[in-house]
Amino acid sequence: MAIKLTRRRALGAAASLPFAAAAAPVLAAGTETKANSTVAKSFKLGDFTVTTLLDGSLPRDGAKEIFGGGATDEEFAKVSAENFISADAAQFFFTPTLVNTGSELVLFDTGLGQGGIQAALADAGVTPDQIDVVVLTHMHPDHIGGMTTNDAATFANARYVTAAPEYDFWSAQEAGNRVGDLVASKVTPLAEKMTFVEDGADVVSGVTAMATYGHTPGHMVYHLESNGQRLILTADLANHYVWSFAHPEWEVRFDMDKAAATQARRKILGLLAADKVPMIGYHMPFPAAGYVETRGDGYRFVPVSYQMMG
Structure with missing residues (x-):
């Protein structure tokens, strides 16, 4: 059944504390997660364990030029100054997420393909061959780069999940298209x-x-729910923790359909703010988890802090 993007889905008494960090949550038989590693951070969500993995x-x-399409230089500088960040440079984070449902280990996205995902999983006490499901939120290079290692499947025992419009679009690209070529080498062999x-x-x-199409033709976010607690993995819905929240209408260079991306951004950020549901964003500052609050005509990302600690 589809998740309705309205406030109809009321939260229970635990709404303000949807998940808490665990000291050493079990991920697989004989393994434990280091909850406070510099590259692996675990939280409890009902009966799930959710671990963010810093790939780089x-x-x-x-x-x-990347995040302020449609903004004047003055507007962009003002929002940056108000949030104590440079208007000239940004720090990018790449954060796949591992979800232990109790019966399966589900990995969302695979990183850049430079070894970071393996290192972060190791810090979480997990080996690539233990992954049961790999979900590709979309097929930009920083999400599919870790699909293979030395031309072999990195997650040899996993099944793979993505949206058909995403795979169909990129697999139809002619040779010479950077993303299409990477899909052909990384994804198609596992089709x-x-x-x-x-x-x-x-x-x-x-x-x-x-479905949150716009960033790419088949971009998806994922709603998690366990034992009455909820979280949304927002993937690349919002690419920066300040600019994309404060002004969802500012165009992002990486968004392929910029109008659709803006619409999706406002829809999901509005849901997160209204229902006080936490989020994990692929490019948010590590550990990439937090809440969203309404601020003026836009939003503010409130990063994980003591409120999620058990």
Whole structure:
């Protein structure tokens, strides 16, 4: 059943504390997660354990050209100054997420393909061959780079899940398209192990796909629910923790359909703020988890802090 983006889904008494960090939550038989590692951070969500995995981080110049499409230089500088960040440069974070449902280990996105995902999983006490399901929120290079290692599947025992419009679009690109070529080398060889989900479909029990097309033709976010507690993995819905929240209408260079991306951003951020549901965003500052609050005509990302600690 599709998740309705309204306040109809009322939260219980635990709404303000949807999940808490665990000291050493069990992820798989004989393994434990280091809850406070510098590259692996675990939280409890009902009966699920959710672990964010820092695959890498790097600075990038030209922030306004990337995140401030439609803004004046003065507007962009003002919002940056109000939030104590440079208007000229941004720090990028790349954060796949591991969800232990109690019966399966589900990995969302695979990182850059430079070894970071393996290192973060190791800090979480997990080996790549233990992953049961790999979900691709979309197929930009920083999300599919870790699909293979030395031309072999990194997650050899996993099945794969993505949206059909995403796979169909990139696999139809002619040779020479950077992303299409990467999909051909990283994703297509695993196509026989892949299933496609639509809006409202379950990946596994408690993990539901939500279509947020715009960033790419088949971009999906994922709604998690366990024992009455909820969280949304927002993938690349919002690419920066300040600019994309304060002004969801500011165009992002990486968004392919900028109008659709803006609409999706406002829809999901509005849901998160109204229902006080926590989020994990792929490019948020590590550990990439937090809340969203309404601020003026936009929003503010409130990063994880003591409120999620048990």
